[in-house]
Amino acid sequence: MATMDKKNVSMNDVAIAAGVSLKTVSRVINEPDSVRESTRDKVHSAMEVLGFRANFAARSLKLGRYGCIGVVMFHLSGGAVDMIDGIADAAEERGFALTMIKKRAGEKMTLAEAARRMSQLPVDGMIFNLRQMVDDFDTFEAPKDLKTVIITPMEHPTCSTVSDDQEGGARMACKYFLDHGHKNVYFVSGKKESLSSQCRMKGWRAALEARGIEPPEPLQGDWNADSGYAAGLVLADKPDCTAVLAANDCMANGVMMALRDKGLSVPDDVSVIGFDDELYKTIPNSILTSVKFRHRELGIRALNEVVAGLEAPSSRSRTLVSGVLVERSSVKDLRA
Amino acid sequence: MATMDKKNVSMNDVAIAAGVSLKTVSRVINEPDSVRESTRDKVHSAMEVLGFRANFAARSLKLGRYGCIGVVMFHLSGGAVDMIDGIADAAEERGFALTMIKKRAGEKMTLAEAARRMSQLPVDGMIFNLRQMVDDFDTFEAPKDLKTVIITPMEHPTCSTVSDDQEGGARMACKYFLDHGHKNVYFVSGKKESLSSQCRMKGWRAALEARGIEPPEPLQGDWNADSGYAAGLVLADKPDCTAVLAANDCMANGVMMALRDKGLSVPDDVSVIGFDDELYKTIPNSILTSVKFRHRELGIRALNEVVAGLEAPSSRSRTLVSGVLVERSSVKDLRA
DNA sequence: TTGCGAAATGACAACGTTGTCATTTCGTTA
DNA sequence: TAACGAAATGACAACGTTGTCATTTCGCAA
Numbered sequence: 001m002a003t004m005d006k007k008n009v010s011m012n013d014v015a016i017a018a019g020v021s022l023k024t025v026s027r028v029i030n031e032p033d034s035v036r037e038s039t040r041d042k043v044h045s046a047m048e049v050l051g052f053r054a055n056f057a058a059r060s061l062k063l064g065r066y067g068c069i070g071v072v073m074f075h076l077s078g079g080a081v082d083m084i085d086g087i088a089d090a091a092e093e094r095g096f097a098l099t100m101i102k103k104r105a106g107e108k109m110t111l112a113e114a115a116r117r118m119s120q121l122p123v124d125g126m127i128f129n130l131r132q133m134v135d136d137f138d139t140f141e142a143p144k145d146l147k148t149v150i151i152t153p154m155e156h157p158t159c160s161t162v163s164d165d166q167e168g169g170a171r172m173a174c175k176y177f178l179d180h181g182h183k184n185v186y187f188v189s190g191k192k193e194s195l196s197s198q199c200r201m202k203g204w205r206a207a208l209e210a211r212g213i214e215p216p217e218p219l220q221g222d223w224n225a226d227s228g229y230a231a232g233l234v235l236a237d238k239p240d241c242t243a244v245l246a247a248n249d250c251m252a253n254g255v256m257m258a259l260r261d262k263g264l265s266v267p268d269d270v271s272v273i274g275f276d277d278e279l280y281k282t283i284p285n286s287i288l289t290s291v292k293f294r295h296r297e298l299g300i301r302a303l304n305e306v307v308a309g310l311e312a313p314s315s316r317s318r319t320l321v322s323g324v325l326v327e328r329s330s331v332k333d334l335r336a
Numbered sequence: 337m338a339t340m341d342k343k344n345v346s347m348n349d350v351a352i353a354a355g356v357s358l359k360t361v362s363r364v365i366n367e368p369d370s371v372r373e374s375t376r377d378k379v380h381s382a383m384e385v386l387g388f389r390a391n392f393a394a395r396s397l398k399l400g401r402y403g404c405i406g407v408v409m410f411h412l413s414g415g416a417v418d419m420i421d422g423i424a425d426a427a428e429e430r431g432f433a434l435t436m437i438k439k440r441a442g443e444k445m446t447l448a449e450a451a452r453r454m455s456q457l458p459v460d461g462m463i464f465n466l467r468q469m470v471d472d473f474d475t476f477e478a479p480k481d482l483k484t485v486i487i488t489p490m491e492h493p494t495c496s497t498v499s500d501d502q503e504g505g506a507r508m509a510c511k512y513f514l515d516h517g518h519k520n521v522y523f524v525s526g527k528k529e530s531l532s533s534q535c536r537m538k539g540w541r542a543a544l545e546a547r548g549i550e551p552p553e554p555l556q557g558d559w560n561a562d563s564g565y566a567a568g569l570v571l572a573d574k575p576d577c578t579a580v581l582a583a584n585d586c587m588a589n590g591v592m593m594a595l596r597d598k599g600l601s602v603p604d605d606v607s608v609i610g611f612d613d614e615l616y617k618t619i620p621n622s623i624l625t626s627v628k629f630r631h632r633e634l635g636i637r638a639l640n641e642v643v644a645g646l647e648a649p650s651s652r653s654r655t656l657v658s659g660v661l662v663e664r665s666s667v668k669d670l671r672a
Numbered sequence: 673t674t675g676c677g678a679a680a681t682g683a684c685a686a687c688g689t690t691g692t693c694a695t696t697t698c699g700t701t702a
Numbered sequence: 703t704a705a706c707g708a709a710a711t712g713a714c715a716a717c718g719t720t721g722t723c724a725t726t727t728c729g730c731a732a
Contacts (some may be wrong), residue, residue, distance in 0.1 A: 021682045056458045057397035058718035061687050076421045088438035097457050100434040122392045122458045187374035220550045223430035229620035230572045254620045282618045357712045394688035397717050
């Protein structure tokens with residue numbers, strides 16, 4: 001048995017084994033250049049033999065920081081993966097790990113509650129991913145010593161926020177229709193409580209009103225294809241409907257299928273744009289033009305904002321990550 | 337200004353403010369019943385006034401544990417969301433938080449490297465989510481004091497593993513075809529390096545061979561609809577092809593579209609089964625029968641396995657979470 | 673060889689908790 | 703009122719690091 005069974009190997013154990021002082025072991029880890037090579041080797045091999053691993057708690061206690069960023073997922077849905085991916089990559093790059101907690105199903109969590117839980121954990125700063133409204137959004141104050149960034153399209157009075165420019169994306173899509181000669185644009189929304197859906201609707205309205213067009217009544221969907229299909233059946237009967245903006249690709253596909261089932265062609269009779277640009281994964285040769293948001297970039301920005309604010313937690317900024325219109329062939333040009 | 341600007345409020349500060357000893361403050365937090373109510377109130381209001389928050393590092397150092405489970409994402413893809421969801425919920429329920437790190441794009445990470453990084457972080461145990469093979473899988477030995485669970489379909493010599501029963505799911509689907517009178521089943525695979533795809537293929541092979549049927553050459557896909565479509569075009573020309581098992585729903589949809597474009601009907605001419613049961617989100621009135629895995633359950637099991645093993649890190653178990661065949665109408669009954 | 677400044681190393685305290693054990697206070701009974 | 707056991711509280715050490723400052727060792731010039 002070469003392996004010791006002492007529970008935890010401390011720097012002191014290593015120091016004794018290597019015949020040096022505790023502090024020298026510490027130096028080998030934190031400032032190796034200040035230690036003579038021969039000493040360093042002794043220490044390294046002692047660490048090897050004993051299987052030494054630095055104690056996170058003791059180190060953090062002394063340093064007064066953890067090297068971890070907290071992430072609170074209020075809602076964990078499909079689009080969140082890329083965002084987490086971005087957060088995690090950026091964290092790694094800057095030498096941070098992530099500490100994650102999640103709102104449980106059914107649990108009513110406020111920002112204050114999330115902050116309270118997080119501040120008991122090893123974190124130097126935190127990111128809240130918020131896709132729906134919470135009761136205490138406006139009144140919430142982040143702990144003064146813990147930089148807090150909220151991922152949400154709403155502005156917050158005291159915290160930094162980061163968001164996709166959902167409203168801008170919707171405006172862009174709408175303008176694209178209008179610039180292609182369409183006189184009006186119908187809208188199919190996502191779930192009512194979703195902030196994304198609300199913002200996309202707001203952008204759609206704004207773009208139409210900017211051209212003096214009265215927005216028609218939006219159709220209520222629930223993100224899934226079936227609700228898009230139902231909306232499509234309704235829209236097929238409206239003679240003035242030449243353009244449909246659906247709040248996501250799945251519903252856009254539902255709309256397109258309904259239109260076809262009603263004998264209408266996309267884009268010849270009706271043009272359609274969706275959001276998220278993910279239909280191509282599921283539909284071969286997909287023609288759907290779509291507004292794509294850079295979730296990964298969003299995550300990266302959020303993390304960078306936290307890290308940048310570690311020294312000045314009370315600083316406040318607002319970041320918008322623009323979307324991109326991925327052009328395919330589901331929009332007909334009505335001009336000329 | 338009611339707010340103190342002393343950097344960190346310690347139990348000692350609270351004790352002085354409340355006129356009690358340090359230890360009494362500690363007791364108020366950890367064993368409130370052992371403190372007289374009047375004392376408790378004094379302490380509580382002192383904590384309130386000073387804005388006291390317990391120091392995680394000091395607490396962990398003393399207790400010798402963190403209350404955190406590490407999660408390493410070797411691959412962060414769509415299906416991972418539900419799994420993380422399950423892990424996070426189960427963790428929460430058992431009073432643990434999650435510490436997460438991710439393999440970076442392009443980085444070559446081994447299990448040993450992941451374990452080394454994790455063991456520098458605040459974790460009592462860890463979960464590796466492994467969807468592809470890594471070089472040191474068979475030789476890897478987990479730290480003796482850190483319970484390690486690997487989410488992977490492969491068996492590991494020393495670590496506990498948890499997995500969907502991908503192979504069983506594929507067998508189930510295949511058997512379903514055969515039991516409905518089909519004489520053969522074609523297979524469209526996902527990306528070559530994916531363990532899921534490999535296992536699904538293995539199950540398909542096994543089910544056919546169990547009935548003495550020689551499996552036809554599998555068609556290579558890449559998870560996306562276009563590759564399924566290409567496979568469908570090939571399959572449409574095979575007169576003996578009455579049943580197709582695609583390694584995911586997107587490719588299954590591609591196959592179906594190709595068959596229809598070739599004038600074949602699903603399920604009248606060809607029956608199709610997919611995996612993951614997610615097509616209904618994108619396709620209205622989807623008819624695709626599909627094998628669904630309970631990713632959330634998988635995450636819960638993985639976390640529970642870690643927690644159960646905290647006291648005996650060297651214990652080892654293997655958990656398989658079965659899939660479910662979600663029946664729709666894409667399979668024709670050829671009997672009678 | 674001696675002396676010197678620089679480099680390397682070490683002793684000790686401190687970070688903010690909790691465990692151990694001693695002490696004080698309380699309520700009850702004789 | 704005194705005496706007692708139980709309940710409440712407190713003093714102090716310990717967890718495993720890193721920072722401060724003192725001490726030792728080294729290499730080199732005189």
